[in-house]
Amino acid sequence: MHILLTGGTGLIGRQLCRHWLAQGHRLSVWSRRPEQVARLCGAQVKGIALLEELGQERIDAVVNLAGAPIADRPWTRKRKALLWSSRITLTETLVAWLESREQRPSVLVSGSAVGWYGDGGERELTEDSPPVSEDFASHLCIAWEETAQRAQALGIRVVLVRTGLVLAAEGGFLSRLLLPFKLALGGPIGNGRQWMPWIHIKDQIALIDFLVHENATSGPYNACAPHPVRNADFARTLGSVLHRPAFMPMPAFVLRVLLGEMSGLLLGGQRAMPARLQAAGFTFQFTDLRAALDDVAARL
Template sequence: MKIAITGGTGFIGKYLTHYFLSQNHKVYILTRKPDAYDSDDNNLKYIGWSVDSISSLRDKLEGMDVFINLAGESINNGRWTEQQKERIINTRLQVTDTLLKLFKDLNDTPKLFINASAVGYYGTSLNKTYTEKDISTSDDFLAKTVQEWEKHASIAKNLGIRTVYARFGIVLDKQEGALPKMVLPYKFFVGGKVGTGKQWLSWIHIKDVVNLMNFIMHNEEIEGAVNFTTPFPIQMDGFGKTIGEVLGRPHYLPAPSFALKMILGEMSTLVLDGQKVLPNKAQQLGFKFEFPTLRETLTDIYRT
């Protein structure tokens, strides 16, 4: 296959690229700084682009089988000032809209468009369980951002392109993403309950992200929202206890909600609130998680 990825130099993109190359696919990374990367693999190409210039790249991007859009300002990049919130949503919408313009210009449109999304779509709750069938009515910042993002991406369906919204939970990896920050207090023997500890954490091993992406690419009946979370979400206190047990560290020093709100502002919702999200669509279609439980996941990540 020929696979184009925006955001391909980021955390998830790097794992996907490595896997696709191992399967002998051709990978095209769309980046603003192509000269910063070098590859001796003939199946990997870095293509310079911006939201203002992509139409000039049409010839280079004809005949792609799959487009994967992972681009967007990080939600963990400092306090959520009004300016930062604008960047978070605008970067996502601008890239998505630019890709849609490209698709309209192509003579040979891709067969599949996978647009990144997030479980923040559902809003937060301590007692509800969400699946892909649930329609969000939440109006918090993250929910509204994801709702708008998916609305823009959905235009690809009108072009006859199979479209999938990859609703990511917390993606776990040893070096990147949220896990290193969550584990750090335990390494210094000061780990403990965050907030009430009752908030739900819907998560997935980075290896299962790759596995599920591959599963979607090879199963043409899959479209619409797909939850990238394991079947076993866990409450934050249980998450911390499992970290402590796997690393052989205590779980005793709480981080109270009021302190986190003072430090992080509105961004504290990322650790103080959550949602219990299940991957019903993937499971119903036969996907098998390699690492379904948190203990299996952390043991795999920290075994070396």
Template sequence: MHVVITGGTGLVGKALTEKLRSLDHSVSILTRNVQNKQNENNLHYIEWLSDNKPEQELKNVDAIVNLAGASISSRWTKKHKARIKNSRIQATRECIRLMENLPDGPPNVFVSASAMGYYGISETEAFTEDSAPANQNFLQEVSERWEQEAKPAEELGVRTVYGRFGLILDPSEGALPKMILPYKLGAGGPIGNGKQWYSWVHRDDVAAFIIHAQEQAHVEGVYNVTAPNPERMRDFGKKIATTLNRPHWLPTPAFAVRTALGEMSALVVNGQKVIPARTQESGFRFHYEKAEEALADLFGKDESS
């Protein structure tokens, strides 16, 4: 296949590109800055979101994967919240424009990222793909708008997949490095009351699901990309401590996290129990179903030294 990826240099994009290339697929990464990026066999970088027309360089596109958007891991100032929302709207609209103008016609499939923030927060409720949006917070608003912007692809006759990503585990990017730092310093422990749910997923399973969505013609619509065994924060923290051979003992009050992180504290203080019901029904199997397996793969035993 020829797969076009936006956000291809980000956390998920890098893992996906590596997997696609290992399967001998051709990858075109749309990026704002092509400088210092070296084209290789079956990997090409194309500038977009500028005055150029990237569709002129894209031939025989089979799939488009939309992962672009400003990081949510920076402090949520008013200005950055606007960047988070507007970057996703702009990128998704440009994907639609590309599909309308590709010289060989639109792709077979469009996989557009979304987030489990769509469901709002709860310590008691479990959310599946059939659950309604909660209209509770900024992330829910962004996720719902993100998906709305992708819907015109369906009108073009493109099989469209909305992947609602959970807390993506990666050793050097995303939320996990911030979460493990207190443990490495010997001061790890539960955040807030520890009862909030973390619906996590290993970065490689995210990439694998996207490929599954590209390859399986019956996969269409909304899918939760979260491991089938979410964890409460207190239990997830204990598994981090065990993996790193560090103590889990020092609670961090929720108000202290909110003071330090502002509105972004919602990422760690709040949570939701998200179940990948349709994802598993589609035939996809998570390689990392349990948090301890995912953490052991990402950090290994050498992290404990």
């Protein structure tokens, strides 16, 4: 297969490239820095600055993961505009390009996040659940999905991957927690009762591969392990894995002062369940948080 990726130089994209190169697939990555693609993704991966560089080459599948990191800095008006354009505007450009092609891929797998639901509180959230609360992250994900779904009118199967918190040694949110926990400053956030839908990077890669190849799949899928945990339980388990205490709480009011609106990402949560993934026949390798963190910690 010839697979086109956006966001291919990110955490998930790099791992996907390695996985698919090992399977013998041909890969192209649309990137703002195409000169870095070969170094980050693999020497055989082609980096392109413009979609038009592909001409009328056959494309079998598109995986759209591009988007500026949502939790890197507070949501100023300028930052919100960047988060929006890096997802929605980019996906609009991608769909318009697909429409212009004579040959079109059979599938578009497009990124999203469990933030689509907003802060779900105690509700159990499956893919059939509506958004629970309205905030910027929810609006962003809803618009991102709606834009990608326009490709259905072109005869393309569209899959939406609502990703939880990815556990990986190579980056992501876990790398931000590592220093405070190693300094014995880790602990629950706020009251620690908010739900954390997590997924091991190996399962994230496997499920995207599964959704690309499983022709019967379409629509949204919660990319998170079937056993979400509360924030306090996550902190205790991570502390145990790192052999560090995890009793230093981060008060909610401090986060609100420091991060403003973005603090909702940490103080809220989603009890998201991968109902449609499991019904489609996908099997998770990591369903226990301790086992997942033990595996990741060995490479930290």
